[in-house]
């Protein structure tokens with residue numbers, strides 16, 4: 087709970103044997119795959135935005151280990167309430183790169199019918215809830231889902247993911263308080279990348295850490311190295327196991343760094359110290375995990391090369407198909423406001439169809 | 447079998463009837479459990495259904511609505527109570543940005559079924575913060591249905607319909623008439639359809655539209671008008687969103703005159719919507735200026751509450767002005 091940072095793999099790839107989670111070689115390679123896939127999708131997403139082909143993009147560069155490690159500790163029946171910088175949880179649950187690009191392009195094949203900005207995914211059949219722009223709102227919602235799980239006598243858990251700036255919002259405090267009072271199977275994952283757009287963490291809180299806030303709510307709090315996927319996995323697995331045993335919620339603070347700008351609309355060079363960025367580059371979570379895998383003798387260069395190649399090919403193909411899809415039909419503009427269109431919505435649509443007969 | 451119940455008893459009765467048949471219904475809010483709510487709307491329910499289904503929450507409206515959303519996304523039917531509509535604002539974001547938008551923003555994947563109950567309105571000497579009538583905020587938010595009952599029978603039927611409705615519903619309870627009248631309420635479950643207005647009194651000369659506690663002021667004014675030879679038709683909207691345009695326009699076309707009554711302040715209130723609608727769709731039938739009798743564009747006053755709230759003389763005055771135009 088103190089400022090101590092849980093670390094399993096050091097920056098040089100050496101592992102703290104006593105803390106090393108028991109994962110098979112295949113599982114370790116899966117973790118690597120999930121992180122790399124997020125990185126490659128993000129690289130292409132940012133590029134497409136700069137080329138004017140995507141309206142907007144949010145990258146998780148440098149932070150992949152946080153949500154990949156945490157998401158990996160969950161079972162498919164567990165619910166994940168996402169932030170917007172954690173697409174890997176959906177991906178590890180089977181969301182395809184193609185499905186993601188349909189959403190990014192807001193086209194007719196998009197599972198959310200082009201209703202939201204890029205990166206605001208929604209994967210109901212994977213138990214990943216819809217991303218919201220308003221910060222921290224997902225936190226009390228995850229608590230409600232955890233309540234429902236407990237009420238139904240199930241041993242599932244709900245995890246809410248959010249940023250460090252998001253911990254200043256009222257919903258963060260409200261959510262943690264409710265979860266602790268109700269002793270729910272809920273895990274709060276703070277992706278502490280040390281920035282909220284241009285505002286550093288020192289301007290968000292006077293607490294010595296985010297994890298320490300757990301103490302006041304009456305729950306477990308842990309602080310982990312967020313660039314160490316095994317540390318995040320370990321802390322998350324412990325939190326999940328505790329939750330399943332009925333021992334209540336946990337706040338996990340994963341300390342990492344935002345290596346990209348806040349979004350494609352931001353220019354972080356205006357405020358991020360260069361030296362800091364350089365220092366964090368050396369802590370890259372994917373390279374660190376590669377060093378670990380090499381030390382362990384699990385690394386397979388041909389496999390890694392192929393993975394990269396395959397993923398890039400999938401991304402290229404996904405973009406091509408997504409760009410060839412038409413926009414959602416005009417009528418979808420009034421769908422899903424309610425379960426059924428009201429007469430008012432039908433009338434408003436009819437007006438639109440009359441003045442815009444060219445739109446399908 | 448039916449018996450005489452007050453409006454607030456009809457609320458309790460609706461919840462009890464529906465909860466007996468459906469263990470997915472969860473009530474939550476401040477003081478709703480042990481105490482049965484500050485207005486006793488949930489009286490005896492925790493005793494009958496247990497603490498897991500009737501939850502005394504920590505004191506945080508954003509938490510009440512936020513957790514209700516999360517429960518309902520997982521398949522429960524959450525029926526949170528906000529103690530007074532005046533205290534709903536800490537949850538405003540969860541209501542307008544989350545509850546109302548989940549279905550749309552997820553392309554129909556996630557659709558929270560939450561019915562928010564909140565006592566609203568003045569007339570109880572509650573001053574500033576126990577009297578407001580802010581239905582327009584919610585009517586102005588796409589994705590929310592807004593229901594306001596005016597009598598015991600409708601209260602039970604509309605509340606059950608709201609709980610069963612797949613969409614989020616703001617169920618605003620006119621606390622001024624919680625105990626002002628009794629009415630026949632069947633013991634069994636029944637619904638009154640959302641989106642259907644009622645003709646509370648038939649008439650030919652002018653249409654008076656109201657909802658909630660103002661319905662009774664409108665009715666009394668209409669009776670007085672009758673004595674003076676004016677035949678007023680009174681509509682009880684019952685649902686603001688989705689609005690029953692047919693019943694409304696039919697009446698306005700018949701009488702050619704419109705008076706709207708609501709407690710809420712005038713500017714950008716729901717009355718403006720009704721007048722605009724009549725102007726858009728029935729202008730050729732309209733024979734006189736359409737009038738609004740409403741609260742003032744002031745915060746809700748304490749000492750002059752009875753002057754702020756529309757009353758019979760003010761409604762009667764509007765009726766006379768429009769028929770004598």
Ligand SMILES: Cc1ncc(C[n+]2csc(CCOP(=O)(O)OP(=O)(O)O)c2C)c(N)n1
Pocket residue numbers: 169171219220221248249250251252253277279281282283344348
């Ligand atoms: C309630 C709310 N206020 C402001 C914003 C605008 N905004 C978007 S992201 C952001 C910073 C969030 O920082 P943090 O929680 O640390 O997450 P990060 O972006 O660093 O992952 C702000 C201010 C918002 N989306 N929602």
Ligand SMILES: [Mg+2]
Pocket residue numbers: 249250251277278279280281282283
């Ligand atoms: Mg941040």
